Amino acid sequence: MTAGGEVFWDGCAVGEFRLLRCDGCGQVDHMGPSRCRRCHGAELTWIAAEGGGTVASFTIVRRAPSAGLREWVPYGLALIDLDEGTRVMARLAGEPEDWRIGGRVRLCFIAAGEAPGDFAGDRLPAFAPETGEAACGS
């Protein structure tokens, strides 16, 4: 795993969705770049996302992409525009009828089983519609 990936997944284990903020220009980014993609500065600081965001798009995966995910389909997969200003990929939680593009969502963590990459463990980031009660379920 890359250094960025390790810090991110360590964060998930303690309930944080970690992002990188550039010390130089303040740009917030995801996916562990080693330099800021806007100003190319190398000084980046990890921050924890506040947890709010908006659904940019989503899909419901019904055919498992790998054997390890077969028992988990169907599941919601989304691109979320976080309030910090960066887009991230994550699972959706809550009721599928509440999932919609433009809908407000909030971070939670779900048990995902054996996800590809096998380092997600049982703390996979997901986003649930803010309208949903106890959205992340059991």
Add this chain to the structure above:
Amino acid sequence: MAHPLRAAAGITGIGETPVGELPGSSALSLMEDAALAALDDAGLAVADLDGLVTSRSMVAPLHRAAVILAERLGMTPELFATLEAGGATSLQMLNYALTAIGAGRARHLLCVAGDNLLTGLSRDLAVQAMAENADAEFEVPFGTFPPAAYALAARAHMHAYGTTAEQLAEVAVAARAWAALNPAAQMRQPLDLAQVLAAKRVAEPLGLNDCALVSDGGGAFVVSEPSAAAALARPPIWILGAAEAAGHEYITRAPDLTSFASALAGRRAFAMAGCRPDEVDLAQIYDCFSITPIITLEDLGFCGKGEGGAFIEGGRTGPGGDFPMNSHGGLLSHAHPGKPGGIFHLTEAVRQLRGDAGRRQVAGAELAVVTGVGGMFSAHATAILGAAR
């Protein structure tokens, strides 16, 4: 002033292997078969070539595939390159050949792609192939794979512009109708809108028939300098425009989910060719998923942004329609051997512009556009081909 590379080379030979399930085939055997077929079609021998360009295999670890193929063919090429742009690789090979020939570095170049994705891809390799298309640490763990990434674009397009599942299904139905006329195609049994809409969903809104096939197969073409082409038996098909554009790599990074770098590649190719979309007789538009041609046609300027669904409606892209598209059957019904997938869009365009397409012949086809897409709407290439210079 005309672009210096406009018609600086032409396609003088095409070759295809059978497609579908080909037990015993390998990436290398398919590339060899396609290469020799293209040389035979051009009336050339291996000794006439100055070089060759290949794409990578997803099944065989052919590092330096161009060198390996050169060894197999018994040639010592001056130019040899193995390119990687996913489904845009075939058109990237064309652009490489055009640029090298236009610079005076070669007279005849062979471009080859082949892979046995259907019979050769083990479960481990399939998972690895999936991971190649997404970030291993920030996307793959959430369970994404190509159909899901394209589904994200499809739903965004439906939400923004009212594109319907029926319009997506029309792309698959037209592809199948063309494939029914193509004895070489992998899937030829009839398919209608109701069947496409009732098929199992893979990643909503995309169902089984909205997704490309998985195939074995290969293709090749020869690109020649004009005076060298003039010495051959048949007139070349001219490369009037060829351009590329790379946007994001990962779908999470796409700045827009309904318009991609295809707009840049398309604009550059049409500007180089000096023609407009409405002058095109045949559109060979990369169709890894049914949403892909809808967005690409918009990006290329065939219609306005958001109008792609309405543009392809009413069977007009199928046989007998007024906007013939993917007349070989496309990746949806002819074949999709992975990285070589787009090569058949190109070889079919050449066949049509030569007037050799038999029952599928588009009357009066003189100008064709061909597109390729690699990754998750990531890498784009467009070519404009003409029967006349």
